[in-house]
Amino acid sequence: MNTKTNLMLFMVATLSILFVLTVSIISQSKTPAPGSVVFDGDAAINNNIQNNIDSENAIVENSIDNQVNNGETNEIDNNVLNNISVSVDVTVKNDISNQVDKDGKGSNGNGTSGGNGSNNGNANEDSNGNGDSETPDIVWGVDSASLTDDELLACVRDNFGNPEVWGRYLGDKDGVSFGLTQEEVELLQSNDIQILVIWNQFNEPVGFDKGQSEASAAIELARDFGIPEGVALFANVEPIYPIDDQFILGWHETMMESEYNSGIYGIFSPSEELYTAYVAAAEQDSSIYDEMYIWTASPNEGITTEANAPAYNPEFPEGGLIGGWQYGIDAETCNIDTNWFDGNVLDVLW
Template identity: 40%
Template sequence: MVKTYWGVDSASSVTSDVYNSVLKRFGKPLFWGRCLTTVQGASEGLSRVEIEFLRSRGTKLLPIYNNFSSATGFRSGMTSAVDAVSSARRMGIPTGVPIFANLEQALDVDAAWLRGWYEGIQSKGYTAGFYHDLSEETFKNSYSAAAKENDKLHSDTILWSAEARSRPSGERNAPAYNPRTPSHSANVWSWKYGGDSETGAIDTNLATKPLFDKLW
């Protein structure tokens, strides 16, 4: 049985009220996914105050980058990676920590962008991650092509499967770890299994030990 850790992610800032609401409704999150930058109509950017708040409560940070609308072209992927790394450094996030590109909102995804993101993130000492519905054919094909063009991408990259199948729930009511995967050997180390379709406020996730150990 896979060892998992329960956590959440949100597009909005983490305040004491938000944290306590999650605590009361679901239980203590062991990690919290937050967007590094503010994107109008999509996310509020992470702050140092939030980081200190979460860490003081024993909740690790899972960094997300979503400041792009299309994920095509190597140069574009590299540019996004540079911006993500700059944001992470500004927040004091140490190297080695995964940074996930949120591909859910991207209109298109190609192999060149995935390679650009991977190479840009890894070259600065962070760990590249992708957040998407891993069963979606365009992503599967692009990821497979990118891995063939750079064989280290497949072994180094962490995948976070975005496929909420139910409403949010706490650890006690979470399903067994069973995310979709683009290949049997892919590092699918996190799974968004629960989403709040009514408010979109909180998603609930499971992470495996290899990912949890890398979070900050």
Template identity: 40%
Template sequence: MAYVWGVDSASPVDNRLLQCVLTRFGKPLFWGRYLSTVPRAASGLTRAEIAFLHRQNIKVLPIYNAFRSAVGYGNGKTVAREAVRYALRLGISRGTYLFANIEHYFRIDEGWIRAWVDTIRMSGYKPGIYHDPIRGQFSKAFCSAVKKDARVRRETVLWSAQPEITTTGPRNAPAFAPNRPPCRGNVWAWQYGRDSRVCPIDTNLIDSRLYNQLF
């Protein structure tokens, strides 16, 4: 299986940040960015930024993080609809994976996960979830959701935040070995390096099947 190297950032991508990454790490083939602005957390993606990345032949991995709790089917449905609204406004093609950003300190339950998957599926996009499979409540909630609806396992791409090693470029990236929930799931992405000291980015490896369905 081929794995592709790329980065994500809370900061907007401009020429200065791109040159930092190119000089210190290498060429990313994708860039994870947040769909909306969250004060003191992340700047929202813009159409101009997408165009800039596409001119560099860099795909966009869209992330939605404008929520702080992931409990309840109704809440999951609302959050997913907002993610879809932002994606459509930015011109992101249907069929692209949209990732919910679940931090390890979030409250989360299986109903929220099922709602995210159901609502993203019905919108024409594809459901992804960034998560920590070791710390926090995600693994238990995900496996419960899978027991209730097998489509959650089949359709969701998981982006693991563990183990955290160090930031590297593509040439010295580790072998693809993310931690996973204890039940089966499509762990196709791994954020193996966080908070680089030289550029404000994290470094990632993703499965080529996911890369082919980014924007």
């Protein structure tokens, strides 16, 4: 009798221990790693991290890990903002991971604003909340009327900075500018520099027919030169030129009927004829606001290095599609002008 009792007690104790171990293992398997969030079922997740740092040196590491299982509808919104004013050295690392088993939508945003007044950030989105492309807010670049060779490229890099965009003219214009060559294209693109294509083969941009004819000539030469479809061709309107709304309408209409995109360069100050003509044209054809890229030369802040470039502050008509800002003209060291180019124009450069 005692033997049977002892055996039963032993079995009960063993089963109790096994039960406790099983519960413990299950609990551990469902415990998320530090810094992670795990959801079973539908989930709406909003993570916001903001770091405000003002010091000589800084190392910032932000990590977000979202794991969503079994939900039919999941929404994930991750935002990381680092406001950093550091005079010596800064290291920023943002790690965002979304693991979603079912249908989900989400966005990851991360930005870093520096103490020089500019803001460099990116926001990427796809169907599962993981971004796979990055478009910078602005990039620094130059334009030049001179032929671009190794010497000029080295001059710019040694004295000003590393341009990501280089504006060049399509076709020669006597006494004004040399036209882009195939050798330049190879040199610039092999150095990961995109080309902004400029058309300046006119002096009197007045009238609808003139706008059409100049656009047609630019399109023909672009095709002959091998410029791919989707690239924007910028009409170069100098401040000494007369300009009217009809020229802009003719240029834009003809350009948008082709395989190329429409662009225009000039001083877009409210006191300039170009500004008035653009607004008048856009009032007649609202697609100009949405489709014509503006490369403005206003305000003129003067030539600088990339490191000392002014905060991005282009002047252009409200509602217009800004493509870039030529903030400084006629450098003495190299024959260039200095620019900030908007991230939205990068898709229509060569």
